[in-house]
Amino acid sequence: MATGGNLRSGRRAKPGKSGRDVREAMRDPSRSPVDPRSIRAVRLGHGANCSSIGSVVDTLFVTALLGGAVFAAVVGALGREPVEVIGKAARSKEGAPEADAGSRKSAETR
């Protein structure tokens, strides 16, 4: 099983440039490798169409080996890249009236 990056010593979340939290996950003791079975879907690439949403399809038709490599690369990124929480949970943290969003505070206090 691909496991991504190693865990390092702990460090608390810090605010991001946009006012959101950035969790430096590799240094976060609460973070562990993501099991590839937790990945439900991978949408590759950015795309750049302004009128309809696109999906990469060539991975459907090429070898399973390539598909496995894609998943391994994604697992690696999940283990390596710092996390920034966005959306309603981020707004909740910033004092916006999102009482039902929950999540951000619980995320931070773990």
Place this chain on the structure above:
Amino acid sequence: MKLRFEPFGAWVKVEDPPAVVALDRDGVRALGLDGGGMWADEAPVTAPLEVHLAVTQRCAAGCEGCYLDARADGLEPPESVMLERLDALRDAGVMTVAFGGGEPTTREDLGALADAARVRGLTPVLTTSGLGLSTAKVERLRGFAQVNVSYDGGAAEYAAVRGFDGARAAEAAIRLLADAGIRAGINVVLTRSTLDALPETLRRARALGASEAQLLRYKPAGRAAALDYLARRLSPEQGRELGSTLRALSLEHAASGFSIRVDCSMVPFFSGDPALYASADALLRAGIFGCEGGQALASVKVDGKVAPCSFVASTSLSARGLVHGHEEDPDLARWRAFSSSAPEPCASCALAPVCKGGCKAVSLFVDGLHGPDPECPRVRAYRERSAQAKVLS
């Protein structure tokens, strides 16, 4: 990476490799996070992952099939208004913003808007016709993660879709972008007359430096919402054969790193391919999106109104209201509800969780209702059987 809590866990946008990943709750917990209230039983609808933002209605190209009916004297909101709209997308938790128009490169502040999107944590991408793109204009595009040039093929194919030959200008634009080190792709509109040239179109684009092709179905919107749509759309046979076409193209280009995308409206054609029809789980795992209007996709039109996608009428919701309105707007809710209460033959279709009923812009134009895609091979076969049954009875 950016993480947005969802009822199932979270959508996560990673940078290397660039991808958007659906992670289940255990996977999110492994990152040291917890969804809290977002994981309650009465889960809220969240927000679009991707928004198509019309930054101008101005375009002098006059393409016959323009879905926006863009014109040289079209509306163009000032930068301050566009910044407010980017604020709204950030607040809603949108991940990708696709700038379009009109011709967005006519805006002098386009580079500043791309930078503004980045500052707000959004990934900006761009579609351009490439007409009039100069080295100086290309410099303004460095903030975009990817720039796609509308390129339907050589002179004949381009003219067949747009009514004039802009192929050479598009090719020059692809080359300029690639030479500048900006990731470039192409958008190819598929019509009955251009599909046959698709293999050569992709080869040419790749040789010019493009990294990706997105294949778009011709849709009856804007100036294309006319009777000749029926003659321009893919034939039933072309629709049924699309899976084979994609398979051959993918195998040809896979080793080069040139990737192939299809737009949401192409997914219904997969029902005509037995192997794809039997692969719903694989399609879901590959993150293939069918009709995502009201869900993962929204469009903010040039007047600031939100629509389920760029090809259909706006709702009464404004971009500023997206953070709450995506959940509450009745029109968006109706779009979302379609897949859970779809009529036959969608109700029994193995691909329904992916396809979500196909392109509503097409069903609204062809059938006059928000219903199953009338050009889907499975829908066609179902209707033919129903008509025969009526005759026999």
